[in-house]
Amino acid sequence: MIGVEEAAARLRKAERVLILSHQFPDGDTLGCASALCRGLRRMGKRAAIRCSDQIGPKYDFLFRGLPDDEFEPDLVAAVDIADEKLLGEPLESEWGGKIDLCIDHHPSNTLYAAETCLNPKAAATCEIIFDLLRELKAEITPDIAAPLYTGITTDTGCFKYINVTPRTYRIAADLVETGIDAPTINREMFDTKSRARLDMERRVLDSIGYDCGGRVAVIVISRQMVRESGAREDDLDGLATIPRGIEGVIVGVTLREKEDGAWKVSLRAHDPANASEICEKFGGGGHKGAAGCTLNLPLAEAKEQMLRAVREYLKPRL
Amino acid sequence: MIGVEEAAARLRKAERVLILSHQFPDGDTLGCASALCRGLRRMGKRAAIRCSDQIGPKYDFLFRGLPDDEFEPDLVAAVDIADEKLLGEPLESEWGGKIDLCIDHHPSNTLYAAETCLNPKAAATCEIIFDLLRELKAEITPDIAAPLYTGITTDTGCFKYINVTPRTYRIAADLVETGIDAPTINREMFDTKSRARLDMERRVLDSIGYDCGGRVAVIVISRQMVRESGAREDDLDGLATIPRGIEGVIVGVTLREKEDGAWKVSLRAHDPANASEICEKFGGGGHKGAAGCTLNLPLAEAKEQMLRAVREYLKPRL
Numbered sequence: 001m002i003g004v005e006e007a008a009a010r011l012r013k014a015e016r017v018l019i020l021s022h023q024f025p026d027g028d029t030l031g032c033a034s035a036l037c038r039g040l041r042r043m044g045k046r047a048a049i050r051c052s053d054q055i056g057p058k059y060d061f062l063f064r065g066l067p068d069d070e071f072e073p074d075l076v077a078a079v080d081i082a083d084e085k086l087l088g089e090p091l092e093s094e095w096g097g098k099i100d101l102c103i104d105h106h107p108s109n110t111l112y113a114a115e116t117c118l119n120p121k122a123a124a125t126c127e128i129i130f131d132l133l134r135e136l137k138a139e140i141t142p143d144i145a146a147p148l149y150t151g152i153t154t155d156t157g158c159f160k161y162i163n164v165t166p167r168t169y170r171i172a173a174d175l176v177e178t179g180i181d182a183p184t185i186n187r188e189m190f191d192t193k194s195r196a197r198l199d200m201e202r203r204v205l206d207s208i209g210y211d212c213g214g215r216v217a218v219i220v221i222s223r224q225m226v227r228e229s230g231a232r233e234d235d236l237d238g239l240a241t242i243p244r245g246i247e248g249v250i251v252g253v254t255l256r257e258k259e260d261g262a263w264k265v266s267l268r269a270h271d272p273a274n275a276s277e278i279c280e281k282f283g284g285g286g287h288k289g290a291a292g293c294t295l296n297l298p299l300a301e302a303k304e305q306m307l308r309a310v311r312e313y314l315k316p317r318l
Numbered sequence: 319m320i321g322v323e324e325a326a327a328r329l330r331k332a333e334r335v336l337i338l339s340h341q342f343p344d345g346d347t348l349g350c351a352s353a354l355c356r357g358l359r360r361m362g363k364r365a366a367i368r369c370s371d372q373i374g375p376k377y378d379f380l381f382r383g384l385p386d387d388e389f390e391p392d393l394v395a396a397v398d399i400a401d402e403k404l405l406g407e408p409l410e411s412e413w414g415g416k417i418d419l420c421i422d423h424h425p426s427n428t429l430y431a432a433e434t435c436l437n438p439k440a441a442a443t444c445e446i447i448f449d450l451l452r453e454l455k456a457e458i459t460p461d462i463a464a465p466l467y468t469g470i471t472t473d474t475g476c477f478k479y480i481n482v483t484p485r486t487y488r489i490a491a492d493l494v495e496t497g498i499d500a501p502t503i504n505r506e507m508f509d510t511k512s513r514a515r516l517d518m519e520r521r522v523l524d525s526i527g528y529d530c531g532g533r534v535a536v537i538v539i540s541r542q543m544v545r546e547s548g549a550r551e552d553d554l555d556g557l558a559t560i561p562r563g564i565e566g567v568i569v570g571v572t573l574r575e576k577e578d579g580a581w582k583v584s585l586r587a588h589d590p591a592n593a594s595e596i597c598e599k600f601g602g603g604g605h606k607g608a609a610g611c612t613l614n615l616p617l618a619e620a621k622e623q624m625l626r627a628v629r630e631y632l633k634p635r636l
Contacts, residue, residue, distance in 0.1 A: 159477045162501045169491035173484040183480045194565045198523060205520035247512045
């Protein structure tokens, strides 16, 4: 493992840097790639970005004014990639085992790269890229600040998650000071929903059931609902948090139908409930706040078994 | 108008400070009151908080460990109150014309107090209270930091709105550094919904209609929907932003039934549409991004007239 100073030294020596983002790219891996690419080019180096998956239109703005380039790299850098497998195909076949430098914030990083600059305290890898660009004495211009802000805001749910530190806010202050349009970035990242997503929300809200006098809420995500709404996997993100977010609810249950017809249960719990203890009864597990298990039963039975277990669990605790 | 130094000097001289919050209290006015009251008490002064309306359970935590006090004040301070009318009854009758010091960030402040410490650049009045407590050399302890953070996060939609400045982030950094549980505050403020609210969302999503190939989305909020869901006025906050937040939509239309049966139309628009220009055709108005008008017609006709106007407006512009 190396620090930011050493990582900067490696980049300073390189002339042609290829930057790799992870598959199913998100705001952080793409924000890192865009900001680092722009910073290196400004220093007179050649730099280009590669990703195994197509990048959604939501992130187009990160690559505006950043034409692609083709070259034989003298340094291959992976940004926000915890495991080489997450390069996905075709990048894994092409670059697996050949990553010179990995810059990441995941504590689970497998240290697959020749050198790894890891800071698990960073809320987003974009925080580390910010430090790196400062170390490289690259000016943080608005076109660099916008992707860095994008990575930070998406990895923190707009400064909402537990990973946010004082430093996260201070970096955001410096980025916003460059004059970027952070409100528009946040609106695009958080307040724009696809029609399919909204249709899934409608179907999920239609499915809500309550139990234990409103202490328990249950939603269902069936394959039919997904099919009929036309939702893609990323349209389903966060739906499982809906039940627990209801006033008075301490156990939120989401039943999602798997390809084989079994039901994957996601349990979210507040004090005094422990989601993991409930799921363990069905051979599952997880954490206090969030746990899961699988029930190979028809929906009505899966729901009833789950509710019976939750009722029994809550009875002595309320 | 006076600066933070002078406001601090006034407070330093006072011995018994009564702090007033505005009616329909929000996180900012209550956060200010809680933080200021705690700070002044820590300085050995007597301080108490008054509000015309009952404070919702959501804000209970702001007043934990802050027992009430009764005294004849030698200084009456209004926090986050732009106009004396916003004191509401009974406070307006009791303290109208007798406010010694107003601390506020609303540019529309009517300067009703004997002295006003106004900073319209502050995203929340809590930013000014933060400066004031610093000026007073009051230590920003976690029980003071939590209400200040609450005011800032609620008035900025969790750092999402256009009023956020670099200073907002820097103050948040200092507050979070005291060790407060900001993720829980944000979850309570933003991610907890009443059953009635969720039921309204379900009904509104059921009502969605599209026009102009998905460029226009329409939702309906009828009196029946409100009645059947049991929603209160604050459960309806922000529903009108749903249509414009849909991918591809440039004009979002919300039809809300008024008490007299007429339909209040809220239009939200993105470039190249101008909401105000469309509403002007019906005698309404507003801004480019958000405007309104009223149609005294049955729902089907009101919707059709509105859609016809939007279609005609968009035709030459797309």
